[in-house]
Amino acid sequence: MSDGSTGDDEPPILSVRDLRTRIRTDDGWLHAVDGVSFDVGRGETVCLVGESGSGKSVTCESLTGLVPRPPAEVSADAVEFDGEPIAGRSEAELRSVRGSRIAHVFQNPQSALDPVYTVGRQVTEPIRIHEDVSRSAARDRAVDLLRRVGIPRADERLDGYPHEFSGGMQQRIAIAIALAGDPDLLIADEPTTAVDVTVQARLLDLFRSIVGDGTSALLVTHDLRVVAAAADRVLVMYGGTIVERGPVEAVFDAPSHPYTQALFDSYGGTGGPSIADRSARGDLPTDGCRFRAECPHAVDECAGGAQPAFHAVDASAAHAASCVHYGPNGDPAPIRENATSPTDGRDPGEAECGSTGPPAGPTANAEGERR
Ligand code: SF4
Structure with a gap:
C-alpha cells in the first residue's frame, strides 16, 4: 500500500500512478x-x-x-479505469468514458446545464442512453432523481429551464444528471459548496446511498465535515502532492x-480552512518536501531530491505520511505530540455535517495550482 493502493484483493475501479500535470504560464511552468x-x-x-490551489481539482x-492541452501537459505512469488504460x-x-461510466460534478453547475433545454430533457437523456426504457419510464426515473437531490415539486419542475432555478438547485440538478447515467465512478468537485446545510446533508446521504449501490466516488472538498460524513479513505494534498493518506x-x-x-488545527468551521492559500503560491519548494518552509519539524534532509517517501504512521500500512520523521531514521514523537484531531475535546455528535461547528470525526456519522 505504499503506492496508494486500496489494500483490497479486488482490482480498483480507478488506479493512478505518478500523475503529473504542468501548466505553461507567463512566469514559466506551473507544476x-x-x-x-x-x-x-x-x-x-x-x-x-486540502486548501484551494493544492492540486485537488x-x-x-x-x-x-478535462484540463485544456495546451497550455497544460499531462503525463502518468498509468491511469487505469476498470482495468483499462x-x-x-x-x-x-x-468523452465517451466521461459521458457514460465516469460522471463529473463540478463546482459550477452552469458547466453541466444547457440553458436551451428543459431540465427534464437533460436528466432523461442519459437515462435513455444508459437504459432501454420508454420515455415515460425515463421521466418517472428523472422525477425520482430530482426528488432524491431535494428538488421540490419535481414532477412539475421537470419542464422548467435551468435559469428558472436557484444556484443551489442548479447544483442539485447537475448532480441528478451525473447520476442519471448510473456511472461506475462519480468524480465530484466541491459538490456541496453552493448549497445550504440541510441540502448538504441530504446530498451526502444521497452520495452514501449511491456508493452503497456499487458506484465509487472520488470527492474533492476542503470541508472536513464533508470528509467525515462521506469518506472511506482520505488523501491530503499540498503543493500538488499527496502528503498523507x-x-x-x-x-x-x-x-x-x-x-x-496545520489544516485540521486551522479549520474554523463553516468557511473551510482559515490558513492562507499557501499551496496556491508559486514560491513553494520544487524539490524535497514542499511543506518544509513552514514546517516546524523540518530538518536538513527535508530539502533536495524527490518528495519524501511514504512511511506507515501506525501498525496499519494503510495510514501513511510523506515525511522523513516516519522513516527508519526519523523520530515522529514530536509530531505525534502535536496531533490534534478535529474531534478532540468535543462530543463527536455535536458537529455532524450540517452543523456550524468544527467537523465531527467519521465515528459520529459514519486549483491552477502552484507550488
Ligand atoms: S519534517 Fe516532514 S513535513 Fe516537515 S518538512 Fe520535513 S518531510 Fe516535510
Whole structure:
C-alpha cells in the first residue's frame, strides 16, 4: 500500500500512478500535480482534501482529459479505469468514458446545464442512453432523481429551464444528471459548496446511498465535515502532492503529517480552512518536501531530491505520511505530540455535517495550482 493502493484483493475501479500535470504560464511552468498516485476501490469513496490551489481539482480534471492541452501537459505512469488504460486516449474516447461510466460534478453547475433545454430533457437523456426504457419510464426515473437531490415539486419542475432555478438547485440538478447515467465512478468537485446545510446533508446521504449501490466516488472538498460524513479513505494534498493518506477514521484520529495537522488545527468551521492559500503560491519548494518552509519539524534532509517517501504512521500500512520523521531514521514523537484531531475535546455528535461547528470525526456519522 505504499503506492496508494486500496489494500483490497479486488482490482480498483480507478488506479493512478505518478500523475503529473504542468501548466505553461507567463512566469514559466506551473507544476499543478506533481507525482500523485492513488487507487479508488469498487464501492469506495475517496476524498481529496486540502486548501484551494493544492492540486485537488486539477488532479481530477487530468484523469479524464478535462484540463485544456495546451497550455497544460499531462503525463502518468498509468491511469487505469476498470482495468483499462485511459491515459493517452483520444479526446473522443475520453468523452465517451466521461459521458457514460465516469460522471463529473463540478463546482459550477452552469458547466453541466444547457440553458436551451428543459431540465427534464437533460436528466432523461442519459437515462435513455444508459437504459432501454420508454420515455415515460425515463421521466418517472428523472422525477425520482430530482426528488432524491431535494428538488421540490419535481414532477412539475421537470419542464422548467435551468435559469428558472436557484444556484443551489442548479447544483442539485447537475448532480441528478451525473447520476442519471448510473456511472461506475462519480468524480465530484466541491459538490456541496453552493448549497445550504440541510441540502448538504441530504446530498451526502444521497452520495452514501449511491456508493452503497456499487458506484465509487472520488470527492474533492476542503470541508472536513464533508470528509467525515462521506469518506472511506482520505488523501491530503499540498503543493500538488499527496502528503498523507489513510482510512478516514485513522487520519481523523491521528493526523500525522505536519501539514495535515496545520489544516485540521486551522479549520474554523463553516468557511473551510482559515490558513492562507499557501499551496496556491508559486514560491513553494520544487524539490524535497514542499511543506518544509513552514514546517516546524523540518530538518536538513527535508530539502533536495524527490518528495519524501511514504512511511506507515501506525501498525496499519494503510495510514501513511510523506515525511522523513516516519522513516527508519526519523523520530515522529514530536509530531505525534502535536496531533490534534478535529474531534478532540468535543462530543463527536455535536458537529455532524450540517452543523456550524468544527467537523465531527467519521465515528459520529459514519486549483491552477502552484507550488
Ligand atoms: S518531510 Fe520535513 S518538512 Fe516535510 S513535513 Fe516532514 S519534517 Fe516537515
